[in-house]
Amino acid sequence: xxxxxxxKHPSGVGLTCRVTKTLHTERSAYQDIAVLQTQGLGRMLVLxxxxxxxxxxxxxxxxMIAHVPLFSHPCPRHVLVIGGGDGGTVREVLKHPSVQxxxxxxxxxxxxxxxxxxxxxxxxxxxxxxxxxxxxDGIEYVRTTTRKYDVILVDSTDPIGPAVVLFTPDxxxxxxxILNPDGILVxxxxxxxxxxxxxxxxxxxIGESFPIVNLYLAPVPTYPGAVWSFTMGSxxxxxxxDAVSGRPPxxxxxxxxxVHRAAFALPxxxxxxxxxxCSNVRS
Amino acid sequence: xxxxxxxKHPSGVGLTCRVTKTLHTERSAYQDIAVLQTQGLGRMLVLxxxxxxxxxxxxxxxxMIAHVPLFSHPCPRHVLVIGGGDGGTVREVLKHPSVQxxxxxxxxxxxxxxxxxxxxxxxxxxxxxxxxxxxxDGIEYVRTTTRKYDVILVDSTDPIGPAVVLFTPDxxxxxxxILNPDGILVxxxxxxxxxxxxxxxxxxxIGESFPIVNLYLAPVPTYPGAVWSFTMGSxxxxxxxDAVSGRPPxxxxxxxxxVHRAAFALPxxxxxxxxxxCSNVRS
Numbered sequence: 059x060x061x062x063x064x065x066k067h068p069s070g071v072g073l074t075c076r077v078t079k080t081l082h083t084e085r086s087a088y089q090d091i092a093v094l095q096t097q098g099l100g101r102m103l104v105l106x107x108x109x110x111x112x113x114x115x116x117x118x119x120x121x122m123i124a125h126v127p128l129f130s131h132p133c134p135r136h137v138l139v140i141g142g143g144d145g146g147t148v149r150e151v152l153k154h155p156s157v158q159x160x161x162x163x164x165x166x167x168x169x170x171x172x173x174x175x176x177x178x179x180x181x182x183x184x185x186x187x188x189x190x191x192x193x194x195d196g197i198e199y200v201r202t203t204t205r206k207y208d209v210i211l212v213d214s215t216d217p218i219g220p221a222v223v224l225f226t227p228d229x230x231x232x233x234x235x236i237l238n239p240d241g242i243l244v245x246x247x248x249x250x251x252x253x254x255x256x257x258x259x260x261x262x263x264i265g266e267s268f269p270i271v272n273l274y275l276a277p278v279p280t281y282p283g284a285v286w287s288f289t290m291g292s293x294x295x296x297x298x299x300d301a302v303s304g305r306p307p308x309x310x311x312x313x314x315x316x317v318h319r320a321a322f323a324l325p326x327x328x329x330x331x332x333x334x335x336c337s338n339v340r341s
Numbered sequence: 342x343x344x345x346x347x348x349k350h351p352s353g354v355g356l357t358c359r360v361t362k363t364l365h366t367e368r369s370a371y372q373d374i375a376v377l378q379t380q381g382l383g384r385m386l387v388l389x390x391x392x393x394x395x396x397x398x399x400x401x402x403x404x405m406i407a408h409v410p411l412f413s414h415p416c417p418r419h420v421l422v423i424g425g426g427d428g429g430t431v432r433e434v435l436k437h438p439s440v441q442x443x444x445x446x447x448x449x450x451x452x453x454x455x456x457x458x459x460x461x462x463x464x465x466x467x468x469x470x471x472x473x474x475x476x477x478d479g480i481e482y483v484r485t486t487t488r489k490y491d492v493i494l495v496d497s498t499d500p501i502g503p504a505v506v507l508f509t510p511d512x513x514x515x516x517x518x519i520l521n522p523d524g525i526l527v528x529x530x531x532x533x534x535x536x537x538x539x540x541x542x543x544x545x546x547i548g549e550s551f552p553i554v555n556l557y558l559a560p561v562p563t564y565p566g567a568v569w570s571f572t573m574g575s576x577x578x579x580x581x582x583d584a585v586s587g588r589p590p591x592x593x594x595x596x597x598x599x600v601h602r603a604a605f606a607l608p609x610x611x612x613x614x615x616x617x618x619c620s621n622v623r624s
Contacts, residue, residue: 064357066357069380069381070359070379070380070382071356071357071358071379071380071381071382072358073354073355074347074355075353076354096354097353097354098353099354251562277560279566279567283562284560284562284567311609311610312608312610313608314609314612316606316607317606317607317608319603320602320603320606321603323600323602324600325594325595325597325600326593326594326596326597327594
């Protein structure tokens with residue numbers, strides 16, 4: 059049987075890939091979940107019909123959502139990951155020796171369980187004793203926790219379905235309130251190519267809660283538009299990797315200190331996009 | 342009718358897009374040519390079943406193949422484009438006021454004619470009096486011309502079909518011989534994600550004919566792997582855009598001087614790939 063999974067977007071563009079085995083499908087309390095074995099991209103996690111991560115290209119996304127803020131903070135000890143039930147972001151966070159504890163707050167326990175079963179190269183970080191997994195609502199967590207964090211990473215699905223509350227000014231305000239005075243928040247902020255309105259809205263919202271806001275980019279070949287944005291809100295300062303060059307390099311496949319700096323060099327159309335929504339674009 | 346064009350690669354991954362009209366299809370002397378009107382990507386040129394360019398994302402590729410070498414050269418006057426019958430690269434080259442003449446050598450006259458008819462926003466550059474179009478074989482041209490160039494851009498299809506001779510040490514040697522002493526050659530060198538062997542081979546071959554060789558990257562969302570590489574061979578020096586900051590900025594959608602510099606910050610896996618094939622990777 060020649061089986062292909064296709065993710066078609068409303069824009070009339072999509073990704074297609076050959077599936078060699080459907081490992082699992084179910085309807086959880088929150089979403090449709092599928093884990094597919096593909097020919098060219100390794101195993102793939104699909105939520106509500108959208109590719110969330112693949113073994114082949116997860117490293118672009120997970121390295122860049124984690125290492126840019128962690129190397130921008132002088133000494134990240136306590137990290138909170140909202141979403142990210144596959145474990146890939148926690149795995150990258152734990153590469154930093156300064157990190158003492160990572161809280162992962164994922165709303166859907168089935169994502170965690172299925173990734174533990176089918177994508178162990180991602181979920182491996184969740185087995186580390188420094189990782190504390192909470193199944194729950196991210197916005198509820200940031201409103202009620204008494205913990206304080208150095209870095210918060212919003213590794214959610216896109217602003218449709220259960221993650222929609224994570225893309226609101228309320229959420230960013232609550233997140234800012236549980237960050238230490240030199241804290242940093244990074245949220246995935248969609249593709250400025252396939253969904254520019256989402257990118258500029260997230261950038262504007264984060265700018266309402268943080269005095270310093272910067273956007274950076276990384277390629278994620280299996281995501282629509284293929285160029286992904288991350289918005290970094292910072293309470294105090296933005297260290298660039300020169301400032302932390304005393305730290306030993308990590309084992310990575312995408313990230314380097316040069317790539318870190320380069321990720322903030324925004325294309326002209328992205329500068330124009332953000333200027334339309336918010337006034338504090340550097341560059 | 343719900344019509345979708347799908348480009349499927351041997352790796353089992355592909356791009357699909359909704360086609361609202363098939364504007365033209367034919368078998369030329371060299372290849373199958375199709376021009377499609379798509380819902381999400383504007384008009385699309387397809388050669389032998391592979392997307393060559395779309396109105397929606399052509400600017401990434403054309404700006405980066407042209408402006409990086411032209412801003413790296415102290416005063417580019419004479420430019421040669423091999424391939425590039427759609428005209429997009431010539432259009433970008435002609436934005437540089439120093440350019441006095443651009444020779445375009447395209448093997449397939451039908452590509453030129455069809456792009457003039459259906460994709461005028463790309464072919465517009467070919468109407469400029471400084472553009473001289475030759476229908477012919479690129480390797481034959483570089484072996485026999487008596488002209489000398491400041492910059493040569495190899496804007497070819499991938500190394501299958503008619504373009505295969507353009508990815509050989511013989512071609513790069515002949516190209517180097519018609520460059521002025523401070524000349525620069527840039528060749529598109531495939532995606533280090535979807536076709537890493539092709540990238541490292543092209544990089545190694547160009548390194549055999551040029552004392553200075555550098556690879557840079559740009560996203561092209563509709564190309565397989567979505568991250569595209571360009572290899573720049575230089576006879577003498579590599580000017581970074583700081584050095585040419587006296588020149589007025591051009592009207593672009595992707596390129597900025599910061600993006601120019603950032604494009605040379607190679608991901609770890611690309612550094613490792615090139616180290617495997619060749620020893621002169623900077624970074």
